[in-house]
Amino acid sequence: MEKKRIYLADDEQSIRDLIQLFLAAEGFDVLTFPDGDKLLAAFDKSPADMVILDIMMPGTDGLVLCSEIRKRSNTLIIIVSARDSETDRIAGITLGSDDYLTKPFSPMELVTRVKALFRRMDLDKGNYNGEICTLGNLKIDVNKRETSIDGKPLEATPTEFALMVYLLERKEKAVSREELLKHVWKFDFDADTRATDDVIKRLRKKLTMAKANVKIQSVWGFGFRLELGDINEEYKK
Numbered sequence: 001m002e003k004k005r006i007y008l009a010d011d012e013q014s015i016r017d018l019i020q021l022f023l024a025a026e027g028f029d030v031l032t033f034p035d036g037d038k039l040l041a042a043f044d045k046s047p048a049d050m051v052i053l054d055i056m057m058p059g060t061d062g063l064v065l066c067s068e069i070r071k072r073s074n075t076l077i078i079i080v081s082a083r084d085s086e087t088d089r090i091a092g093i094t095l096g097s098d099d100y101l102t103k104p105f106s107p108m109e110l111v112t113r114v115k116a117l118f119r120r121m122d123l124d125k126g127n128y129n130g131e132i133c134t135l136g137n138l139k140i141d142v143n144k145r146e147t148s149i150d151g152k153p154l155e156a157t158p159t160e161f162a163l164m165v166y167l168l169e170r171k172e173k174a175v176s177r178e179e180l181l182k183h184v185w186k187f188d189f190d191a192d193t194r195a196t197d198d199v200i201k202r203l204r205k206k207l208t209m210a211k212a213n214v215k216i217q218s219v220w221g222f223g224f225r226l227e228l229g230d231i232n233e234e235y236k237k
Helices: 013-025 036-045 062-072 086-094 107-125 158-169 177-183 194-209
Strands: 005-009 029-033 050-054 076-081 099-102 132-135 138-141 146-149 214-219 223-228
Touching (some): 005 036, 013 029, 013 107, 029 036, 036 050, 036 062, 050 062, 050 107, 062 086, 076 107, 086 194, 099 107, 132 158, 132 223, 158 177, 177 194, 194 214, 194 223
Parallel strands (some): 050 076, 076 099
Antiparallel strands (some): 132 138, 138 146
């Protein structure tokens, strides 16, 4: 099996070396960079399976870099930072990261998070035992990790994909924000549930642009529900 490639950007060499050592010991191919700009240049030449980003770096910071990578790719992204504010965590999610880890952390904790994300991708493939799931003109092939509208591919980040699968599995049933944070983001801390709203907003925009005949309906004071229906003008704002 081909090794998973991971890019890591952190301005502290000791941290880069330590993380590289632990991830390499687990069989990952790890390339490190002292700043985000160098990582982005390498990513444009040869994308990685996962990117690990520090927020505070010389040049382009990790949050901006996360946004730039997300424009280019659906690769997995983990943000690490010494800033432990809920605002930063939500910003990372809003911009498309798949996990957020606060410094200081043990290298083994990061290894666990990395392996968990790759494992979640594999487990998600088996949720429907190979079935192709549909609602309206939305189709999700879980094994192939492909989403389409009227047969045309719909690009989605790993978290967006997991969110759509979770909602489709419970189609036309209301799902709370807290449930999404627990089962999609795998959060084990109390986070502002508005974090889900930003990802939902991204998905609604994608569904609108793809002319889907399904919509993610808000359930006031509770959460969301995936159901048949025309995308209304509210989604286009």
